Amino acid sequence: MSESKVTAGTFTAAERENAPRAKIAAEGPKGHPIMGVLPELRTTPLKFLEKVASYGDIVPMRILMTTAYLLNHPAHVEHVLQKNYRNYRKTPMVGKLKPFMGEGLLVSEGELWTRQRKLIQPSFLKERVDALAGRMTDVIQTHLKPWETRAQTGEPFNLSWDISALTLEIAFQTMFDTGLGADAQGFKEAMVIAHDVTADRVWNLTTITEKIPTKRNRQDNEAIAYLRGVCTRIIAERRASSRRSDDLLSILMDARDADTNEVMSEQQLRDEVMTLMIAGHDTTATMVAWALVMLKQQPAFLEKLRDEVDEVLAGRIPEAGDMKTLDFTKRVVQEVARLRPSIWWFARVAINDDNIAGQPIKAGTTVFISQYLIHTHPHVWDDPEKFDPDRFLPENTAGRSKFAYFPFGAGPRICVGGGFAMMEMVFALSMILRRYDLEVTSDQEPAFGNLVTLRPHEDIWARVKPRLRH
């Protein structure tokens, strides 16, 4: 069984590195006598999972009467997400997303998932995403107009909120070929509620408390109904008008099952639209905001990125083809995704008995995998806390397991929107940083929040100045 055993404690990154890791730990943190580790997972999930990881690469965790495992090695990620993926389904925790996403791609399983994935994946092929580039840059340009005034007045503003509004507008425009318009404020607020509700509910083992008509639950349900209502209305208008565009909605409406030649049902279409909007908006916003904060702390890399942008774009707006030449900018985004992966953990449940690297996994067992932990695993990455985009140079990636780095997941359920998100992040950063200097006015080292995405605990505030060129 275990090769070595360590005792419980709170671990810093340095302590984690020096901890005597076991390949299979005989035991993990003890936790509460009845609840097990659930209270800590609920209140400080990241800090707690870091502690668990210091026990080894496979660590048992008691949750009530069951034993779950943290899997903390690229080979285990490959096993669960790729090699033996058919034996793993998503956990009931994902069901907490159903009020928003229904049976959309992120939560569906089995035949429904297979069919929908085949229908949706072509919408995100490179040439389709490239065709959305102009729409993205139009939104970014319009969004940055008020930054001119901000740059003159030096007034601090809520950067987290601002970037979130930007990516929501991009999600909306690329999906519906229209702006948020009068729905802007309501939609943004409902999206924030949607995120917070999910974060609150994800660790609730029952749904009973969600059904009580408390003020909070009523507010949550109103937000859900509002978001679904807006999407339903736009889809209905589109159907009625028979207008077609090159937006994602048109592509999804026209997508036909290769076997049956059927299009999606009305409800499925709405679930998928909601899924794509929710899955694609906050994830991207969080990472752009982190990138701006992290680059501010890395002046040499910031200058290098700007030099590249100046040289490649020479003052023009980026186009899809620039993704090839904005190579360093892309590596910066990859490094931000390593250190601040917006989806930082997920879980799967074993369908049948399995064995992972010597550890028997009984049917029904939950396994946890954390991008954040594996991306900073001291035995996988040199100097893992150091910000270094050159880790992603081809010569430095050779030989590294592709399951050591998986901000967009891996295997058949890998994110459909990865290419879309990369383009959006590269465009947003290059268009912002070529013109503006950013001064983060809130905490320089924002702490992680206890949320679904790896957001900072507090919103980031910043002021902008026109960029000084040398």
Ligand code: HEM
């Ligand atoms: C930085 C941005 C993003 C990150 C970090 C991210 C991350 C992820 C991850 C880790 C998964 C796999 C979850 C799992 O296996 O349990 C996933 C799935 C998914 N993502 Fe993303 N995502 C991003 C952007 C987007 C965008 C822009 C879209 C759509 C426009 C999108 C749509 C989806 C969908 C539909 C799935 C479910 C795929 C399936 O199960 O077949 N994501 N994403």
